[in-house]
Amino acid sequence: MQMETFHWKKNQQLSEDYIAGKDAAKALFPYHFGREEDWQARVSWLDGAAGSPRVDRKRLVDTLHAYNLRVGNSGAAMRHIDALGDAQTLAIVGGQQAGLFGGELLVLYKAITILQLAREWSHKLQRTVVPIFWIAGEDHDFDEVNHINVLSNTQHIEKLKVDHPTGLRTSVSRLPLSAEAWEEALNKLDSALMDTEFKASLIANLRSATEDGATLSDAFARWMAMLFGEYGLVLIDADEPGVRALESSMFEMIIDQNESFAGALLRSQSDVSGAGYGIQAEIQEDGANLFTFAEGQRLLLHRESNYFADKKNLIRFSKDDLRDLATRKPERLSNNVMSRPLMQEFLFPVLATVLGPGEIAYWALTKQAFEHFHMRMPIVAPRLEFTLIEGTIKKQMDKYDFTINDVLERFDEKKQAWLDAQDTLRLNDRFDEVKESFRSSYAPLVESLSAINPGVKKLGDTNLAKILEQIDYLHHKANEASHTQFDAAIRQLERIRLTIFPLAKPQERVYNGCAYLNRYGNAWLHSLIETPIPVDGLHRIYHL
Template structure:
């Protein structure tokens, strides 16, 4: 396996400085993934049996039922059973339920979870279970209903499914009709090149989307097919059986809502005072909880003694909302601020695997963890990869393009290459001709002023038009020259579209199906089976 590492600076300053371990950023977190002593302290804290936490036996029953339902592998079910043991710990990370598995970064997050679970199982000589939390409760359907693929015509194609109802509710509650799935699958089939792996890939895709599956169910089945044999345990945040386990924590979040919100505001002030941008705005009257009503997922806030939503669709007293959490917990839901606390309540989390944006908003939860007698787990950055295929690497070498050239100065480098091919030095010749013309014709035009100002003005216009015509000819000559290198330009554009599409990291744009179609699962298994340190670096993986 050929792999190179480099530091890709994050757009989020807080995440960037946390990953690098700067003192200012670390003051906002209780620990750091780069300090082994902090991992050991976290183990000791978990072994202390701190409250509150969910009953492990009930948790394993919920996990077993869900993983069985989505067809997860025996290796994952064995991991579920080991969670009964109070010695067992967990590495947890999650993502929204994207169409056909979502972006490549989803695969990399699962790889990171598995890598860390394996590493710390060995270091601690005790079971550390990898758990992938599917955010099926999220309602932003447009964020997860599509994938993007690079076509053979060098276009970024989008495949999407339309919202089945238009209601603002959890994606896990929106079955997709079989004909809608079939249309999306046909588009995927058409977009993928014919390879030895294609038939098997499409067969698996049809299997995971069968039966009017929701995006969440299809996503879970897909993740089970890819990662189940490596023991990845799956759970949907919106699973009604899981909600019953969460009722007690929902009760505390409601009972202590004012103090909870104040703790979040406290952390927000600390983050802002440290000079960092706020990733998620905290409001003193925000409940930081959702409820389901009238087919919608509604974000709650406090108005006096009541909990209500923005449009005043529902109103609850604290007692009524608390009763709702215990009698109908499936009608409650977390937001980004309460989800970390709920994760901590449910699982013995040694570390949580997060992307850059997630790291930034987790900093806002530090005081909330403390308020509830909890401790924020180790925050570990997700592994990052850019996949570079053999043909792309050959083209980069052919035109002497480094990865930094592609990421930082592609247009300049491309133009410099084209300029090198200009053996006639047309640009220089045209500039000399224009300079010579202006230097000889200009004084003549100036002298016309003594005859008549109108003639001088006509001369200026004439001069400008002649220069404009020279520029026009220069442009046409450049176009004709570049036509000779159309193939090279197309090859270079494919390099850019492969590595840095839409001026974003590859992993944040493309879906994994195209790579699984071209190379099968071998490359992904290599990432899983090779020990790769979780160190915040970006890795280039040459396929």
């Protein structure tokens, strides 16, 4: 496996500084992933945190068993679930929304990071550390997860998507898709992918994942089980009714202490802004940090005096009513980005949580909320990042002398420089010389016309500008004609850019993994899982 590290600056300064170990950012978290003694300190805290609210482990094991069996997870995953019944077992947890056909490549990389850390710390601690992937099926932003991007053979980024089945703003996990909708999406993907030896089995596996009126969450979980189940990755869907039942008592605490919970979040927000960082998620003083399901929708709650209501006042609860809902019908409640970290800590003995740059920035807002509920934020570990470079792309980069930095920072400039170097006729220089020669001989003549008549001088100025404009026009057309000789080269250069920096974003945030699984099978994915890779916050270029 050929791989090289590369520093790709994060789009969040707080995350960038946290990964680099800068004091201002580190102070916003109780531990730092780069210090081994912090990992040991986290283990000690988990072992001794008797006052921290925790779910009953047997109920957790039973619930995870039922869900993972339903989505077809492996025996290795089931053994890991059983291990969670032991008080000595710890967990590495990370998650993502349930994207179509697995979502973007970064989802795969997050799962790989979870598996890497679980294996590493199981070995170092000589106790079981279980890898857990949290599927955010409760999220209601359907348009964020209903599509994938693939790079077509004609060098266009194609967006393949499924339509919302109802139009109601509710959790993705509560929106079954019809067999016809799934078949249409699979046919589009089939058409977009080149024919390879792996294609038939890939499409067949995806078709299996989407059977029986699957929601995006169902299909996502089945697909993740196919890709990572053999490595023991345990799956949990946040919107499973069984999971909601486990969360009941934590919902009650959040409701009972809602004002002080919001106050703790505001104090952490002040700490983050005081350290000089922007705020990733705005905290509302009257925010309940909970959703409820009503009127077929997922509605965000806020406090109004002694009541909880949505912004449109479609529903309204007293605190007692909402507490009663948490006790009797917890499936009607749902976490937001601020309460989810606390719920994760309530459910699992989290040694570390695996987060992307944006997530690291908003988790910084929860430090004091953890402490308020007698918890402690786990170690925050940055997910692994990769850019996949195929052999043909590497050859083209070498041919045109392009580096990753060239693609990211100066692509157009470098491309133009290469084209200019092919200009054996010296068109740019010769046209510039003609313009200068014409201007130097014609401009004085025009200037002298003012002695005859100012109107003639003005006409001369206009005439000079038009002639120069026509010279520029011919220059442009000559360059276009010259560049047609290099159409193949231009296509190759554009392919480099579309591979590494599509839509001016990292590859892992745009493309879906199916195109790479189709071209290369699963071997590259298994290699990333099985080869020890340090979780250090660096970006890696992986040569396929």
